[in-house]
Amino acid sequence: MTGPSSSHTAGAVKLARLAASVWNRPVGKVEIHLRGSFAATWWGHGTDRALLAGLAGLLPDDPRVPDAYEEAGKGNIQWSFYTEDIDGAHPNSVRFRFHEDEKVMDVEGASVGGGAIRLISIDGFRFDLTGELPSIITFHSDTPGVVAAIAGTLASRGLNIATLSLHRQGRGRDAVMVAELDEPAPEAAVQAVRSCHQGIHRVLAIDGGDGR
Amino acid sequence: MKASFEEIITLSETEGLSFAGAALELESRATAVPVEIIRKEMTSRLDEMEKSAREALERDGNGKIVKADSPLLKAYGKGCAPFAGRLALRAAEIALATASSNACMGRIVAAPTAGSCGILPGILLAAGEHRGYNRKTLLEGLITAGGIGKVIASRATLAGAEGGCQAECGAAAAMAAAALVAMEGHGAVTVSHAAALTLKSILGLVCDPVAGLVEVPCIKRNGAMTGLAVVCADMAAAGIRSVIPPDEVVDALFKVGKALPESLRETGLGGLAATPSGKRIAEELGKKAPKLDQGF
DSSP states (O other), rough: BBBIIIIIIIIIHHHHHHHHHHHHHHOOOEEEEOOOHHHHHHHTTTHHHHHHHHHTTTTOOOOOOHHHHHHHHHHTTTEEEEEEOOOOOOTTEOOOEEETTEEEEEEEEEEEEEEEEEEEETEEEEEEOSSSOEEEOOOOOOOTHHHHHHHHHHTTTTTOOOOOOOOOOTTTTTTEEEESSSSOOOOOHHHHTTTTOTTTTEEEEEOTTOOO | OOHHHHHHHHHHHHHTTOHHHHHHHHHHHHTTOHHHHHHHHHHHHEEEEEEEHHHHHOOOOOSSSSOHHHHHHHHHHHHHTTTOOOOHHHHHHHHHHHHHHHHHHHHHSSSSSSSSTTHHHHHHHHHHHHHHOHHHHHHHHHHHHHHHHHHHHHSSSSHHHHHHGGGTTHHHHHHHHHHHHHHHHHHHHHHHHHHHHHHHHHHTTTBBBBGSSSOOHHHHHHHHHHHHHHHHHHHHHTTEEEEOOHHHHHHHHHHHHSSSOGBBBSSHHHHHHHHHHHHHHHHHTTSOOOOOOEEE
């Protein structure tokens, strides 16, 4: 990997790459909010360059990481860095706010050491995802049958669920489920999950495993 | 499930495996990746590590704060009998050079982190040169080190922002000490205690980088930790055992890390960073840093 810090440089590249894959459209205008140790030490660690490199699609050992400002500029990324102080936030975390016209998405992640990362929330929904395995993230209503429908759809396509976690804002309200898979879900399977139950609002697929 | 020394030791005893062999087998079971594939990946990691250390020794990079120190140690070693012994002195030289290269965004292998990337290659390469270990033996050492790092990552943390420098240079020194005894052919119990003895010596070690840069005290700490690794390897090889079992030592490290104030966990706000000189350096460098919160 590229130094000087596995968490603040290499982990930051991976985190930004994963966040961009969650956004799942070209990265244009993006706010980058640094917290805790990221906010305190970003410049010395090249965290700014690392995050832009990841948003531009580079891997942690790409020799262009130190030149990320150029790479991000070439990719038409418009960025702005901020600091924020959030109670209870992971000591080394960042929130991306992606913009495209009226569409906005918040993706929050943490760098947990040695280059390992965690995706911890999307649009305020909290969960915990390493990005090491491919995964499917569903946003849906907390109604009976959604989990069974998703599990059944994945099973019918021969996709094995490695881990499963489900979180809801409250009974009958919005919920999010993260299913880590042993293999990436093909686009047809993602479409099938999208339409397998009327309570499902949105489905995101992550290939996982990159940036090692 | 948390990884543990106990699990590795038990498997090594029942299957007649070395620490590295048992750690590999457990990793293979957990990930369903065949042992041979993991071994191959670790071999390429060893190649990368050697390459980055050689590049670093030739490059002698200057950081934003620290000038390259490894040439001084090299010149010194030629003219006298070093206190530390030849292997430790060479290990420190390689560690300083690798950590300096890391500080100027050179390519390195995180071991376990970038901030602590000099210690393990220093020990492995110096041991190869001074004890004649071949590549197979060095690979055994690297896999052993990986097994130690896995236990620490699983039971505690490898992030300075979470656990202080215990989790970075401390973990690296434990990995290096364990690698040394493993390469000399010692069994899993001795390997585990080499790691435990090292970790016991660095409990409470804070992460206090001046100006938040991975330079002061990180680079010299990489150099110094090779000395601790060598002595702890000797103690374990002599049969000295940690009274507190290795897994409990790692658990204690995690609790100590949690108890450290945020100022001593990679924020650049406490310890050496908060000294008058540390603050002065930060202020001077801060004038060069771009401003945040400016909008688009």
